[in-house]
Amino acid sequence: MSAVSAGTAVPVRRKRMPVAQRVYRVFIYALLTALSALFLVPLFWMVSSALKSSSEVFVFPPVWWPKHPEWGNFKQALTTLPFGLYALNTLLIAVVNVVGNVVSCSLVAYGFARFRFPGRRILFMLLLSTMMIPSQVLLVPQFIMYHDLGWINTFLPLTVPAFFGSAFYVFLLRQFFMTIPPELEEAARIDGAGTFRIFTTIVLPQIKPALTAVAIFSFQGAWNDFLSPLLYLNDQAKYTLQLGLTQFQGSFHTDWNLIMAASVVVILPMLIIFFLGQRYFVQGITMTGTKG
């Protein structure tokens, strides 16, 4: 998209661009550069604070970049609390959520997209309307249910629900299923392939980008989640990174360099995933807003 517009913009500029328009372009770029710098300052400040010595954090005027970066801050921050264990817990929960959501949501979405059955429209409306229910309304009864099941202080409340479909992902995948022509499936059916085999070998490969988007979103959701771990995990050995980070802030409230070092580590995996899969993020977000 941007390559195309850039390609067409260049020759036009070479010919003759009115002065007013040229000034306007310069203004746009200046504004964009200033704004993106402004958006990056908080992250820059996070990294730079993480590398400062305890005294440098509080000097005035502020030091933008430490003279002698204290890489030891990371080691100190990560060893005071078992962040490695927290990271493993979080990763385990996130991976199970990805598997659960991809499997259950693609099944449900395919059901809504391809099969005619009584009540389909109403059920789909019901599915969409669940997105409007604030999670707080369900919190207390869900907690009581998990409590009665003996699931408190286990990863089960954080993982099991993922296997039962999530409205937003079902909606997203259904949109994609609707765009693929049914001829391939019909041909396979004539060749004698069963419905489930058609689904796994012919249909799913065609919507890989959408499945990737669902995988990324559910990873992000599980990785960033705070409320559920806060409610359901009591034992420190079961904490996730987000719980660990609040615990860390609570016990080191003025050691901002260490707190920032821990924060950098907690956001790093999301940053990497974001840069690798940005187009899926953009796609998914766009689908929510414009097709909804």
Added chain:
Amino acid sequence: MKRQSNALRRREAVLGYAFISPWIIGFIVFVAGPLVASLYLSFTDYSLLQPAHFIGVQNYVQMVHDPDFWTSLGVTFYYAIVSVPLDLLVALLLAILLNQKVRMMRLYRTLFYLPCVLPPVAVSVLWNWILNPSYGILNRLLAFFGLPQPQWLITPQWTVPAYIVMSVWGVGGAMIILLAGLQDVPQSLYEAAVIDGAGVWAKFRYVTLPMISPVLFFNLVMGIIGAFSYFTQAYVMGSGYGSGAGVNNAGLFYALNIYIQGFSELHMGYASALAWVMFFIVLALTLLVFKSSSMWVYYGGERE
């Protein structure tokens, strides 16, 4: 023939139900059941330790006399009324800038969207530091420009504004949706407008704005719902002050109040009642926006 097609249809229906069965089970167990249970609990004094007993509308009556309830409503509305329009405006501004056929549009888009993917806990911890009244970078920048430096999060009157400032950093999601909306506006409409002698403002006012009004509308609804379920930031940033919700409860957001009532105080019946009131407020506001939307939202084609 007829019989066979009936059998086929039945087979298709059975398969359809089979495919959607995970969601049906999930809906009953994780949504419908808890929804009914929550409504019932809101008429009891349940505390997890003793069996619930029915107390009628007492929870709802208690709410009227509970100062924390009114504080949390005030905090949430204050935040929503300022941050939702402000963030939409900033998001629209960024989207319009990016829609000017700028080079490296994707890079800018990525940068502006970046804060949205970060864990809210880490973001809150970071902003706790940025907003630190004595050593935070924001007040130092304000000092550099000779501006007053508010006691963010420490004085009650500068608590909600701190959350509002932070919310602007998270406009990237709305920006992407608005940008997609802008890109969907047919170029021919702008050309027609230019022929009719429209300037920049007229093009924006009479072409862009009506065409993206459904997207603005969607973001408005989501913003309102978001304010009522605003929890993580309120919990993490409020925890350092007062009794965990800012000085004088100045950061007692509605969802935080539900959490405190239900899971710190174990007033689970009362927390359920609070949640239902929230549900109705959100529903009423959404309906209000929907009702008013016919006056300002334009839908192309036959859609209503």
